[in-house]
């Protein structure tokens with residue numbers, strides 16, 4: 106049931122723009138109110154709100170009942186995935202065929218994008234009488250296929266292929282006579298005149314629906330929509346509890362993690378800092394008062410982790426192997442690509458213990474660099490105890506990834522307990538976690 110909802114969520118979120126649109130719909134249905142950034146002065150106590158930035162990042166929160174609240178309990182996940190961005194002059198015509206001009210967005214496994222139907226989603230700007238209107242758009246019918254070169258012409262194709270994105274990864278979209286097809290389809294989908302479409306942020310995505318099978322789930326964009334969905338579910342479930350702790354729960358969805366987060370809406374931006382400041386000012390708390398709250402605050406940076414590959418167990422660190430359906434992964438890296446340290450991992454391990462959720466510890470082999478994620482980057486803007494966690498998966502950055510069917514529920518349960526807990530920094534290296542309150546839906 107939970108994975109079914111996850112797979113529906115993934116299908117509704119082909120790009121970060123649709124992820125924000127769809128997440129906002131879910132929040133609205135649960136009674137959360139949309140506010141524009143910079144307009145947080147009118148917050149009512151004990152209510153739920155959300156703000157968005159660039160239409161591709163979103164932060165939801167519930168307001169405290171007074172300035173005496175303990176701190177912020179924050180989750181962060183990302184809503185972008187590696188894919189191909191369609192260039193502004195999109196069509197390439199060679200007299201016979203029409204192809205799309207694309208470039209890589211993030212670091213994908215190129216082979217997994219070939220020989221499968223691809224669709225288009227993103228946003229466009231449309232001319233209005235006095236300016237522009239930003240319009241999310243999805244063209245869910247097949248828009249292109251990136252064809253492989255036949256084995257007969259490339260006998261080395263199975264021996265460590267390399268892919269030049271400017272040559273090998275251009276999708277076939279139609280015949281030469283189809284010139285103008287993309288803009289025609291966009292105009293039709295948006296019900297506007299073609300001439301009024303000004304500019305685009307469009308991406309290719311894999312429209313194949315996800316599936317659950319034999320203890321696993323496979324779907325596009327599990328990194329990181331599995332964590333986005335699980336943290337959203339936990340945030341909403343904890344908010345329904347009859348006794349809610351006096352903290353400020355904050356759910357963050359950041360764009361641009363796959364390209365380094367250094368954008369106005371990414372985890373490196375001021376978005377989280379500005380939102381927390383707005384909440385504090387609304388309840389009459391000064392900047393110094395807000396800084397005081399951060400010591401009793403906590404962030405869980407949620408981004409999927411590498412499960413041991415059954416065909417390639419040699420890539421694991423022998424003592425830090427993590428497995429699908431083995432529970433939530435706490436990620437460590439000495440060079441602080443992951444923020445987890447003894448304090449943050451210890452506190453989160455306790456929360457998982459209270460939730461009855463198994464945990465696994467991950468570190469890269471010491472001779473492999475591995476990836477990075479949101480936690481350390483977000484901490485440069487808002488500094489607080491942060492743990493990097495994720496769910497174990499295979500084929501990260503493939504166009505169709507695989508994870509454990511049990512793990513989604515593990516993360517929902519762990520984060521529901523997290524959002525129902527108060528953290529207290531007692532000083533002198535002492536921290537206390539309040540017992541979680543009764544949450545609806547649990548025993």
Ligand code: ZN
Pocket residue numbers: 183328329362408409
């Ligand atoms: Zn990720």
